[in-house]
Amino acid sequence: MPEGRVIRLSEDGEEMEGNTVESLLQLQEIDALIVDRQARLAALRAESEQLVAELEELEKKTVVLNGRLEEVEGELRHAERTVQAGRETLKRLQARAQEVHNMREHTAARAEVDAARQNLEAGEDELLDAMQDQETARSALSELEGDIASRQQEYGERLEDLDAERRRLDEEIAIELDRRSNRALRIDERARVMYDMVRRGRADSPLAPLVEGVCGHCYTAIPLQTQQVIRAGRVLVVCETCGVILHAVD
Numbered sequence: 404m405p406e407g408r409v410i411r412l413s414e415d416g417e418e419m420e421g422n423t424v425e426s427l428l429q430l431q432e433i434d435a436l437i438v439d440r441q442a443r444l445a446a447l448r449a450e451s452e453q454l455v456a457e458l459e460e461l462e463k464k465t466v467v468l469n470g471r472l473e474e475v476e477g478e479l480r481h482a483e484r485t486v487q488a489g490r491e492t493l494k495r496l497q498a499r500a501q502e503v504h505n506m507r508e509h510t511a512a513r514a515e516v517d518a519a520r521q522n523l524e525a526g527e528d529e530l531l532d533a534m535q536d537q538e539t540a541r542s543a544l545s546e547l548e549g550d551i552a553s554r555q556q557e558y559g560e561r562l563e564d565l566d567a568e569r570r571r572l573d574e575e576i577a578i579e580l581d582r583r584s585n586r587a588l589r590i591d592e593r594a595r596v597m598y599d600m601v602r603r604g605r606a607d608s609p610l611a612p613l614v615e616g617v618c619g620h621c622y623t624a625i626p627l628q629t630q631q632v633i634r635a636g637r638v639l640v641v642c643e644t645c646g647v648i649l650h651a652v653d
């Protein structure tokens with residue numbers, strides 16, 4: 404069975420005041436409160452960042468869709484010019500076909516007219532496709548813009564709430580830190596140093612109660628003699644196994 408490590412608070416074994424453990428427990432309570440508020444603050448910060456990132460992502464999509472719309476409109480203008488030119492060519496060839504002098508010229512002119520008509524039809528198909536693409540890009544963009552507008556509204560309100568909550572927590576933490584340093588000043592310095600040392604690098608509480616002869620944190624059995632020392636409450640005893648400061652409970 405490991406011995407509880409009795410921490411003499413000074414070289415000459417000077418004992419701490421009787422209410423030191425009580426004060427350390429109060430300090431621990433304040434520290435737990437501060438840790439809790441800081442964790443909430445971190446969660447709020449993460450939520451804000453998430454919302455901002457989502458809005459930025461939507462803005463990026465808008466840029467991509469605008470680029471796509473411009474591209475499609477370029478194709479549309481090109482298709483319009485092609486169709487316009489195709490109509491003029493067809494008209495010119497049809498007029499020339501009226502002025503043929505023999506069968507050979509007639510056949511050649513007809514072949515030219517047919518080819519021009521086919522070109523025009525292909526151009527008109529492309530124009531229809533381009534118009535369809537433009538419509539698709541426009542409606543995707545307007546849907547996205549509607550989505551952005553409603554999310555900006557919704558997220559904007561949430562972000563304001565988060566900001567207000569963060570400011571409130573910041574203030575609360577500042578008050579608790581202030582309360583902590585005032586409280587800490589009134590605690591036996593050696594006990595405070597010990598408390599801070601135990602607390603460092605520990606996510607859970609630095610103090611644990613002695614419960615039915617075992618450490619309330621790791622459940623290691625504490626020797627009877629050490630239990631008596633803990634109950635006397637005149638020195639700090641640290642659990643050999645898990646390192647918490649052990650204290651008696653009524």
Ligand SMILES: [Zn+2]
Pocket residue numbers: 618619620621622623642643644645646647
């Ligand atoms: Zn322990």
